[in-house]
Amino acid sequence: MPTLFSTGIEALDKVLPKGIPRNSMMILAGELGTGKSVLMSQLLYGVLKRRKEPCIYMTFEGPPLAVEQDMESFGWDIAPFLESGQLRFIDCFSFRMEPVEVPSYVHYVKDPRDLHSVTSALFNMMEEMKMSGRGAVFVDSLTEMFTLVQEERPLVFHMLDGVKSWRAKGPKEKLVPFFCSHHTPLRAYVELDDLLFYVVDGILDVRFNPGFAERGLLVKQFRVRRMKGAPHETYWVTFSVTSRGVTEVELPVPVLSTERSRTSRKK
Ligand SMILES: Nc1ncnc2c1ncn2[C@@H]1O[C@H](COP(=O)(O)OP(=O)(O)OP(=O)(O)O)[C@@H](O)[C@H]1O
Numbered sequence: 346m347p348t349l350f351s352t353g354i355e356a357l358d359k360v361l362p363k364g365i366p367r368n369s370m371m372i373l374a375g376e377l378g379t380g381k382s383v384l385m386s387q388l389l390y391g392v393l394k395r396r397k398e399p400c401i402y403m404t405f406e407g408p409p410l411a412v413e414q415d416m417e418s419f420g421w422d423i424a425p426f427l428e429s430g431q432l433r434f435i436d437c438f439s440f441r442m443e444p445v446e447v448p449s450y451v452h453y454v455k456d457p458r459d460l461h462s463v464t465s466a467l468f469n470m471m472e473e474m475k476m477s478g479r480g481a482v483f484v485d486s487l488t489e490m491f492t493l494v495q496e497e498r499p500l501v502f503h504m505l506d507g508v509k510s511w512r513a514k515g516p517k518e519k520l521v522p523f524f525c526s527h528h529t530p531l532r533a534y535v536e537l538d539d540l541l542f543y544v545v546d547g548i549l550d551v552r553f554n555p556g557f558a559e560r561g562l563l564v565k566q567f568r569v570r571r572m573k574g575a576p577h578e579t580y581w582v583t584f585s586v587t588s589r590g591v592t593e594v595e596l597p598v599p600v601l602s603t604e605r606s607r608t609s610r611k612k
Pocket residue numbers: 375376377378379380381382383384415418419528586587588
């Protein structure tokens with residue numbers, strides 16, 4: 346049985362009391378702005394700081410510098426880990442502007458539209474960093490990777506093949522968990538969502554509570570929809586993003602319109 350890996354995020358550890366099996370491919374799925382990237386950054390910082398293990402962050406949605414700056418705004422300083430080589434980036438974003446200077450801790454992928462070059466960059470780096478039975482890989486986001494890849498075959502099958510081989514070569518063979526964010530629901534990829542969810546080991550859904558969203562209030566929540574090989578609770582945990590990152594909060598008490606009119610009548 347693979348060892349379990351505690352996330353270090355209090356609210357998440359509560360619903361995954363024994364942690365996540367090391368051989369897991371995890372998806373963090375949710376709408377725009379729900380908190381997927383913050384959750385990934387907080388997980389990353391925990392693995393670096395607390396577990397002192399090597400990490401790779403594959404970025405599709407912004408340059409590595411933006412990730413560094415975002416993390417700094419929470420007080421998570423990753424500069425020492427970049428200097429020591431414990432953290433390295435695979436930059437699949439900057440190909441649009443062809444960067445002149447690339448720091449030593451960044452591997453710049455010249456053409457991320459070619460899935461093979463992305464895959465070989467990832468597994469070569471894992472080899473170089475001796476990631477076997479330790480460390481973690483973060484991908485932000487799979488959706489952006491899907492939009493880039495150009496292929497003759499139907500995209501869905503090509504991408505699923507890619508995800509399946511990543512899962513086999515990373516989490517399953519090397520016991521290095523992968524955390525990948527995925528935007529849902531995007532109409533262009535509904536076909537892919539179900540198949541993708543079927544292929545992976547764990548799914549963390551992140552959402553705005555629909556009842557509150559109807560009233561114009563964005564209340565963030567996550568829940569473990571699926572986690573192979575580890576006990577887990579499946580209720581929705583309400584959270585807020587504070588200066589310390591993701592923190593569990595109480596679900597606000599809804600103000601019913603009848604109550605509101607009653608109080609105003611009393612006045
Ligand atoms: N540095 C920060 N400081 C404070 N709050 C932040 C910070 N970064 C993000 N947030 C809050 O967290 C929310 C979620 O941000 P995040 O980038 O994690 O969403 P996401 O699910 O990754 O979105 P997207 O699908 O657009 O990538 C933001 O809308 C904002 O309210």
